[in-house]
Amino acid sequence: MANDKQFLLDIQELKLHFRTTKGVVQAVDGVNFQLKPNQAVVVVGESGCGKTSLAKAILRLLPRNVQHYGGKVYLNDLETMGLTDEEYRKQVRWIKMSLVPQAAMNSLNPVLRVGDQVAEPMMIHYGVKKDEAMQQAIKMFQHVGVPVDFINRYAFELSGGMRQRVAIAMSLVTAPALVMLDEPTSALDVLTQANIFNLLKRIKSEMATSFVLITHDIATSSELADRVAVMYAGQIVEVADAFTFFKQPRHPYSAKLMASVPKLRGNDEPDFITGQPPSLINPPTGCRFAARCPKRFGKCSEEPPTVTIGEDKVKCWLHV
Amino acid sequence: MTNKDKTKAMKTSSPAQSEQKSSVFSDILLSIKDLHVWFELRKWGFRHAGYVRAVDGITFDLSNSETIAIVGESGCGKTSLMRTVLLLNRPTKGTVAFDGRVINDLKAEDLKNYRSHVGYVQQDPYGAMPPFMSIQAILEEPLKINGVKDPVERFNRVKKALEEVKMSPAEEFMAKFPHMLSGGQQQRVVIARAMIMEPRLLIADEPVSMLDASVRVEILKLLRGLQKKHNLGVIYITHDLSTVRYFSEQIFVMYAGQVIEKGNVKQVLQATSHPYTFALLEATSDPDARNATVQKEVPPGEPPSLVNPPKGCRFHPRCPKMIDGVCNVEMPPDFEPEPGHFVKCWLLK
Numbered sequence: 172m173a174n175d176k177q178f179l180l181d182i183q184e185l186k187l188h189f190r191t192t193k194g195v196v197q198a199v200d201g202v203n204f205q206l207k208p209n210q211a212v213v214v215v216g217e218s219g220c221g222k223t224s225l226a227k228a229i230l231r232l233l234p235r236n237v238q239h240y241g242g243k244v245y246l247n248d249l250e251t252m253g254l255t256d257e258e259y260r261k262q263v264r265w266i267k268m269s270l271v272p273q274a275a276m277n278s279l280n281p282v283l284r285v286g287d288q289v290a291e292p293m294m295i296h297y298g299v300k301k302d303e304a305m306q307q308a309i310k311m312f313q314h315v316g317v318p319v320d321f322i323n324r325y326a327f328e329l330s331g332g333m334r335q336r337v338a339i340a341m342s343l344v345t346a347p348a349l350v351m352l353d354e355p356t357s358a359l360d361v362l363t364q365a366n367i368f369n370l371l372k373r374i375k376s377e378m379a380t381s382f383v384l385i386t387h388d389i390a391t392s393s394e395l396a397d398r399v400a401v402m403y404a405g406q407i408v409e410v411a412d413a414f415t416f417f418k419q420p421r422h423p424y425s426a427k428l429m430a431s432v433p434k435l436r437g438n439d440e441p442d443f444i445t446g447q448p449p450s451l452i453n454p455p456t457g458c459r460f461a462a463r464c465p466k467r468f469g470k471c472s473e474e475p476p477t478v479t480i481g482e483d484k485v486k487c488w489l490h491v
Numbered sequence: 492m493t494n495k496d497k498t499k500a501m502k503t504s505s506p507a508q509s510e511q512k513s514s515v516f517s518d519i520l521l522s523i524k525d526l527h528v529w530f531e532l533r534k535w536g537f538r539h540a541g542y543v544r545a546v547d548g549i550t551f552d553l554s555n556s557e558t559i560a561i562v563g564e565s566g567c568g569k570t571s572l573m574r575t576v577l578l579l580n581r582p583t584k585g586t587v588a589f590d591g592r593v594i595n596d597l598k599a600e601d602l603k604n605y606r607s608h609v610g611y612v613q614q615d616p617y618g619a620m621p622p623f624m625s626i627q628a629i630l631e632e633p634l635k636i637n638g639v640k641d642p643v644e645r646f647n648r649v650k651k652a653l654e655e656v657k658m659s660p661a662e663e664f665m666a667k668f669p670h671m672l673s674g675g676q677q678q679r680v681v682i683a684r685a686m687i688m689e690p691r692l693l694i695a696d697e698p699v700s701m702l703d704a705s706v707r708v709e710i711l712k713l714l715r716g717l718q719k720k721h722n723l724g725v726i727y728i729t730h731d732l733s734t735v736r737y738f739s740e741q742i743f744v745m746y747a748g749q750v751i752e753k754g755n756v757k758q759v760l761q762a763t764s765h766p767y768t769f770a771l772l773e774a775t776s777d778p779d780a781r782n783a784t785v786q787k788e789v790p791p792g793e794p795p796s797l798v799n800p801p802k803g804c805r806f807h808p809r810c811p812k813m814i815d816g817v818c819n820v821e822m823p824p825d826f827e828p829e830p831g832h833f834v835k836c837w838l839l840k
Contacts, residue, residue, distance in 0.1 A: 218703045360564040365774035365787045387704045393782045413780035433733045443709035
């Protein structure tokens with residue numbers, strides 16, 4: 172399987188399993204999806220479905236208790252799985268791909284000035300001098316809407332929204348083609364949230380950056396999404412174009428997720444999904460959502476195939 | 492002493508309800524009048540250096556079986572208001588009356604007695620529970636403090652409370668520790684703890700903001716069910732306008748220590764009148780792919796400092812409809828465009 176050149180990111184059968192005292196947790200279990208340049212894909216799912224592990228697996232930020240890590244990750248035509256850790260660090264991280272971690276506002280270093288932190292990736296990855304890196308950092312600050320004189324402040328002197336902007340500036344300073352955002356706005360107020368999404372939309376159109384946005388909040392995810400990937404129990408169950416997805420999700424789980432969103436406009440009463448997602452230590456055979464699915468039938472005890480409908484994919488027997 | 496006796500014992504002074512303006516609800520549970528909560532700032536630990544005006548003149552009544560949603564950004568004074576109702580800090584000016592009795596200065600036994608009538612659901616369920624206590628011990632604690640001595644009665648009440656929040660089999664959960672439960676289950680235990688003394692008022696401080704989107708509605712429906720069943724007055728504090736319309740009767744929008752718009756759900760969401768409420772509504776997304784193609788209008792800047800709030804309307808520095816010479820000079824009073832809908836904005840003059 173060679174990578175089709177039209178994709179910026181192409182993930183094939185990505186797996187990440189962890190070793191724990193209770194057994195092997197199959198956090199990411201055979202994930203496939205593709206992303207075109209200057210597209211944003213949103214990965215949505217409940218907590219514990221493996222969203223954050225997926226981000227870690229793509230960026231190869233692995234903890235020590237990894238049992239199995241496999242599959243293929245193509246970035247343009249570079250197959251990153253074949254690289255050694257050092258090659259990966261030098262060729263991929265920050266250069267091609269960067270991450271805004273979960274609770275980014277609290278992940279800034281408390282004892283470094285924010286300007287130095289934004290400049291650091293430039294110095295490390297491109298070997299530029301400090302003055303030059305600081306110039307670049309100032310440019311980035313202007314770009315994300317942080318006043319330039321904040322460059323000498325510490326993280327605790329900034330508000331939550333400003334800290335989030337600094338974290339975004341840091342991920343963009345080396346101008347990578349792909350930025351991964353892990354729950355970028357979950358701890359922020361609505362107005363700040365709207366501001367951050369305005370900023371991300373602007374960056375997407377001005378810098379032609381691609382995004383992988385990981386979130387459980389479907390309503391705000393629609394602010395950035397070109398495509399939506401729904402994750403359940405370590406697997407992607409549906410990938411669809413945003414316009415199709417938000418109008419008519421195909422997988423029963425996606426439909427349930429959409430119905431659980433309280434809407435400000437419109438009249439449908441929100442509903443909730445009964446039951447709990449399965450344990451990832453011994454996931455059920457067949458369709459993993461079958462136990463909670465309102466539309467289950469006999470076939471669901473067998474592993475469902477991934478059905479391709481145009482550019483979209485859905486892993487469900489109903490669409491075979 | 493049972494709960495009802497305690498309630499009777501509390502009604503010592505004459506009800507202060509008579510002087511309140513007529514309300515559609517006759518049974519007022521909580522009445523707050525011109526409440527100010529200011530925190531003193533000190534320089535070098537002793538020199539007075541001003542006040543943080545966390546709550547600055549709030550008046551409202553809450554009836555039995557009514558939910559008031561208080562909506563606002565962080566730092567607008569929602570939490571200070573709630574802490575004052577719980578008497579975790581005292582009002583600087585104004586009164587808080589529960590069941591017709593002013594409770595500003597309750598002490599010792601009376602305070603304990605009052606708090607047994609008020610349930611509190613915290614924002615972060617895991618942080619709200621001691622990690623080394625079992626669920627049973629956590630739920631028994633309020634009963635012990637309030638003098639339920641019989642262990643069998645305590646066990647039965649804990650079991651009943653857990654069943655009421657749909658945690659069954661209750662016995663199985665009682666032996667567990669908080670870290671063994673999922674986020675939604677932890678929040679149910681916190682709700683069970685708030686409900687175990689059979690309170691009459693429930694304060695829910697962002698009860699679902701830390702939870703996964705798929706269980707939020709479930710928890711809110713549970714709270715709504717408990718409210719209907721027990722005739723509770725509920726104060727629901729949130730920053731998420733999209734959940735408010737399904738789970739409350741009244742909406743209060745707070746900005747910089749003041750309620751700038753209040754009314755029933757329909758009035759605030761459909762006949763929105765304050766520019767700040769507009770901004771909040773505009774910023775709240777519904778799942779729709781078209782969102783990705785447009786930039787949202789967000790007022791510039793950040794909420795003002797509560798030490799030196801701006802002169803005139805507190806929103807005027809960020810307001811797109813600011814009238815120079817009016818909004819930045821005098822504080823707008825409460826205008827009433829329709830009965831029961833109050834808006835603090837000069838545009839409605």
